[in-house]
Amino acid sequence: MQGLQLFFDAIVALTSVQSIFTAAWSVLLGIIMGTLPGLTATMGVALLTTLTYRMGAEQAILALVCMYVGSIYGGSRSAILLNIPGTPASAATTLDGYPLARAGRAGYAMGIATTSSAIGTVVGIFFLAATAPVLADIALDFHSYEFFWLALFGVIISGQLTAAGSPLKGYIAGILGLMVAMVGMEGIHAHVRFTFGFSELAGGIGLIPAMVGAFGFAEVLNVMYERRAQLVAGTVDRVLPRIADVWRYKFTALRSGVIGTFVGVLPGVGEDIGAWASYAAARRLSRKPEEFGKGSIDGLTAAETGNSAVVPGALIPALTLAVPGSAPAAVLIAALFIHGVRPGPMIMTEQPMFVYSIVAMLLFATIGITVFGLLLTRPLLMVLRIPRERLMPVVFVLCVIGPYAITQRMFDVWVMLFFGVVGFLLRRMKYPMAPLVLGIILGELMDKNLRRGLSLSDGDLSPFFTRPISMLFFVVIALTVMLSIPAIRRAVAGIGRRFWPSARSQTR
Amino acid sequence: MTAPRAATADLVTGVILFALAVALIYGAWTMDRLEIRQIHPLTAPGLLPGLLGVALALCSALLIAGAVRARRRAAAAGAEGEAAGDGSPGNLAVATGLCLAYALVLVGWLPFWLATSLFVAAFIAVFEWPDAESGRARLVNLLWAAGIGLGAGLAISYAFSELFLVRLP
Numbered sequence: 001m002q003g004l005q006l007f008f009d010a011i012v013a014l015t016s017v018q019s020i021f022t023a024a025w026s027v028l029l030g031i032i033m034g035t036l037p038g039l040t041a042t043m044g045v046a047l048l049t050t051l052t053y054r055m056g057a058e059q060a061i062l063a064l065v066c067m068y069v070g071s072i073y074g075g076s077r078s079a080i081l082l083n084i085p086g087t088p089a090s091a092a093t094t095l096d097g098y099p100l101a102r103a104g105r106a107g108y109a110m111g112i113a114t115t116s117s118a119i120g121t122v123v124g125i126f127f128l129a130a131t132a133p134v135l136a137d138i139a140l141d142f143h144s145y146e147f148f149w150l151a152l153f154g155v156i157i158s159g160q161l162t163a164a165g166s167p168l169k170g171y172i173a174g175i176l177g178l179m180v181a182m183v184g185m186e187g188i189h190a191h192v193r194f195t196f197g198f199s200e201l202a203g204g205i206g207l208i209p210a211m212v213g214a215f216g217f218a219e220v221l222n223v224m225y226e227r228r229a230q231l232v233a234g235t236v237d238r239v240l241p242r243i244a245d246v247w248r249y250k251f252t253a254l255r256s257g258v259i260g261t262f263v264g265v266l267p268g269v270g271e272d273i274g275a276w277a278s279y280a281a282a283r284r285l286s287r288k289p290e291e292f293g294k295g296s297i298d299g300l301t302a303a304e305t306g307n308s309a310v311v312p313g314a315l316i317p318a319l320t321l322a323v324p325g326s327a328p329a330a331v332l333i334a335a336l337f338i339h340g341v342r343p344g345p346m347i348m349t350e351q352p353m354f355v356y357s358i359v360a361m362l363l364f365a366t367i368g369i370t371v372f373g374l375l376l377t378r379p380l381l382m383v384l385r386i387p388r389e390r391l392m393p394v395v396f397v398l399c400v401i402g403p404y405a406i407t408q409r410m411f412d413v414w415v416m417l418f419f420g421v422v423g424f425l426l427r428r429m430k431y432p433m434a435p436l437v438l439g440i441i442l443g444e445l446m447d448k449n450l451r452r453g454l455s456l457s458d459g460d461l462s463p464f465f466t467r468p469i470s471m472l473f474f475v476v477i478a479l480t481v482m483l484s485i486p487a488i489r490r491a492v493a494g495i496g497r498r499f500w501p502s503a504r505s506q507t508r
Numbered sequence: 509m510t511a512p513r514a515a516t517a518d519l520v521t522g523v524i525l526f527a528l529a530v531a532l533i534y535g536a537w538t539m540d541r542l543e544i545r546q547i548h549p550l551t552a553p554g555l556l557p558g559l560l561g562v563a564l565a566l567c568s569a570l571l572i573a574g575a576v577r578a579r580r581r582a583a584a585a586g587a588e589g590e591a592a593g594d595g596s597p598g599n600l601a602v603a604t605g606l607c608l609a610y611a612l613v614l615v616g617w618l619p620f621w622l623a624t625s626l627f628v629a630a631f632i633a634v635f636e637w638p639d640a641e642s643g644r645a646r647l648v649n650l651l652w653a654a655g656i657g658l659g660a661g662l663a664i665s666y667a668f669s670e671l672f673l674v675r676l677p
Contacts, residue, residue: 054672168570172525175564179532182547182557191553195534217607224603224635316672357619392603393631394660397624399612401664405674413677421604428515447556454550 003356007129010356012261012364019062019364021331028062028376029370030070034077034385036391037084037223041071042270043395044328047244049208049335050402057339062361063334068328069121069311069365070072071483072271073161073373075303076113080106081384089271089310092279092303107377111241112297114373115305116253119246120305121366123257124187124264124312129359132348133308134319139345141484144453145464149473150267152325152447154438156477158268160484163431167484173431177439178446180205189446200411210419214433217325217397217420220392222427228421239377249301256305263306264313268438270326271307271314279368319343319355321443393437499501512663516580529568532561601636606631619677621665629657 027046033044048067052060075090078099090100093113100109143148155178159170183194183285184204195201246253256278263274282302283292292299314325322344324330336343374381399420404411423433457463464470481490536558541549546636613669615624632653668674 015600051672052652082675104652114579155526168567168574172564172567172571175560175567178560179557179564182560185533186549186553189545191540191542193553194556220604221605223599225600242561319588332665387636389635390656393606393628394664396607396631397608397628397660397664401620401674401676403670404677405668405672408675410677413615416609429521450556454555455548459548459550 003129003133006353006356007359009330010353010360013353014058014062014357014360014364018059022059022062022143023066023361023364023368025068026366027070028372030067030072031074031077031369031372031380033067034071034074034086034090037082037086039071039079039395040087040215040219041068041075041089042211042331042433043219044068044071044209045331045335046208046215047398047402048227049331049338050212050398050405053338053406054083057118057341059355060339061341062364064332065358065361066365066368068332069308069362070330070369070372072307072311073114073117073369075307076117077110078384079381080109080113081381084321088269089307090276091272091301092237092306093300094280094498095293096303099293100297100300101198103295107239107241107299108241110372110377111239112245112300114239114370115241115246116249116256116304117308117373118370119253120257120260120308121311121362121369123305123389124261124309125260125359126363127258128312128362129356130315130353132316132320133352135316136345136348139321140349142321142345142469143467144456144471145467146163146473147449148446148453148464149425149470149477150321151442151449153473154267154442155435155446156264156480158438159432159435160480161266161269161273163430164462169429169431173433173438174427177436177441178443180210180436181442181443182447187444195473200409205415205440206403206412207331208406209381209415210337210436211331211334211397212403212422213329213416213419214436215415216402217378217396218423220396221329221420221424222401222414223388223392239375240374245297249298252298253305253373255281255285256302257309260306261313261316264310264325265316265440267317267323267325267435268327268330270434271310275303275307276310276311278302279460300390306350312359315358315362318337319347320345322445324438327434328439330441333441358384392440411420414469421480512579512582515575515582518571518575522568522596525568526575527571529561529565530535532564533558533596536561602634603631606634610617616677620669621661625657625661627657629653632656636655 013464027401028046030044033039034041044067045064048064048339052063055063071087073091075086075088076093076097078086079090079093080101083094083098084093085091085094097109097113100106116240154173156171159172159174160167161170163170163173177414181204183201183204185192192202221396258270259278259281260274263269279299279302280290282298283289286292286296288296288298288299311327314329317325318329318333320343322333324333333343341351341354400413403416404410406412423436424434427433452459453464465474483492536554539552539557540556541547541552573580598629610623616626617623618626630653633650636653637646637647640649665676668677
């Protein structure tokens with residue numbers, strides 16, 4: 001009841017002409033950003049962070065949240081019209097969205113994508129409002145041992161789930177991110193590590209320049225490297241979906257919303273996995289699975305609801321544990337610190353209203369994507385016609401001036417360039433970026449809590465394995481790593497078939 | 509990327525990462541243990557970097573082993589290593605060169621608006637040049653490039669210096 005009161009208070013506090021204006025332009029910018037292939041949600045949030053650091057905290061965070069929601073939704077446009085996901089989150093949308101567009105139903109597909117995204121975000125918002133205070137309460141029982149495992153869990157689970165077919169590359173990306181976090185002054189004895197005489201490195205490597213490089217400059221290079229795509233439809237049919245159409249897929253939407261939110265809660269896993277998991281579940285449970293991949297509305301609904309629900313889901317651990325659920329949420333955490341908000345277990349004690357303010361901001365963003373998505377379909381088609389040769393140099397200029405604007409030093413531009421080139425190379429070799437980001441943001445948490453825990457236990461390792469939550473984390477991490485080894489996975493599958501032979505025949 | 513090329517890339521990356529891991533372990537081992545401050549030995553600053561070095565060494569060794577196996581399989585299957593790539597290396601080289609020239613040379617050497625205008629105009633002109641089929645079309649493209657470059661240079665400079673109050677490089 002108190003939560004509901006705080007939620008209404010947050011809505012009232014946020015409702016102003018200025019907030020509506022901020023939400024409107026940032027959602028629109030987010031949709032445009034997401035629509036353009038190569039400009040991702042992480043890039044959008046990172047670049048906008050550099051543009052909003054002089055704004056008031058509330059308006060800046062509202063703009064960033066709206067950018068995040070808008071860009072995840074915007075990715076569906078190019079997925080439907082170009083068969084290229086505007087952001088990785090919309091990869092599953094291409095499977096049914098593009099066939100619908102080829103069948104002359106591009107407008108209808110975009111309408112369904114819009115309502116599905118709105119439903120997904122609302123489901124996620126519900127879980128954010130309901131579970132964030134509870135999780136923050138549980139997190140108050142976390143000590144150094146649990147925080148160490150939590151950080152390791154984040155990197156491992158992100159590495160496992162985001163590397164397509166090769167968890168090893170996911171783990172390597174996570175370790176590289178953690179190594180980046182080891183540069184600079186450490187937090188226990190104030191000892192300076194791995195600076196090699198560069199005084200600029202004493203403060204560590206900034207997350208924003210690294211993110212702008214890995215997601216901005218790397219994407220510019222990627223877009224210029226890849227071949228151009230052609231628009232499938234220059235005009236669109238009816239956009240506004242009938243209520244009956246939305247109602248027909250209500251179970252798919254709700255289920256995908258729950259799956260997406262759960263995937264969002266997992267550290268660093270992200271919107272693309274939310275969409276794929278929802279899509280797979282919808283296909284498995286559909287009465288017409290043969291239509292999936294050929295223009296199934298069920299499939300499109302699942303993919304779009306799933307990826308949008310990840311956004312509020314990713315903010316649950318981000319706000320309560322300071323552990324991001326996705327790459328854009330990682331940048332958002334950095335932005336929160338810039339604006340004087342300290343996410344973590346104490347947030348419900350220190351700023352109980354803040355979580356509900358975020359809920360209200362997400363609600364503003366949902367209204368924004370629904371209104372713009374349904375009303376501005378035709379004008380937004382124009383965005384897809386902007387040639388990449390004219391857009392990418394402007395994006396790169398923002399990649400240069402953005403990190404510079406925060407600290408006013410060229411060193412951060414060099415950091416951006418370094419991460420851009422390395423990020424491009426790693427991406428070409430199928431290394432996922434999410435574990436890298438998570439490693440950078442969780443490195444300090446892991447380092448401090450490992451050494452603090454060992455100091456508290458006087459070198460005794462047993463509290464890391466015997467305290468209940470620590471033990472749970474350890475078991476999950478050990479199982480995750482072991483099951484990523486093919487030989488062990490085959491052995492477990494063999495044991496499973498021995499005990500449940502019927503499962504084998506069913507899966508054939 | 510074809511399978512043999514991907515395996516070769518993994519092999520090279522694995523070797524580089526292994527070397528990085530060895531360097532990290534060495535750096536962590538030789539890092540000051542702050543005995544003079546009488547800290548607990550297990551809270552030494554090099555602890556986690558050392559553990560990360562060991563983990564990276566293990567992962568890179570597995571990567572190398574996997575890449576060697578993949579190369580053997582590809583050789584046995586007689587897979588071609590010279591298949592056409594999925595992108596344009598030429599475009600990539602030109603884009604990288606222009607971006608690095610802008611960020612490392614032009615910015616700081618010329619006024620920001622001028623550096624930005626030149627970079628944006630050059631980028632557009634270079635990449636749109638092959639698209640034009642006649643001299644007149646090329647001239648039109650060049651004028652567009654110059655216009656967009658100048659507009660972007662002035663607008664971005666104005667936004668950052670006047671609205672965000674940033675002292676431009």
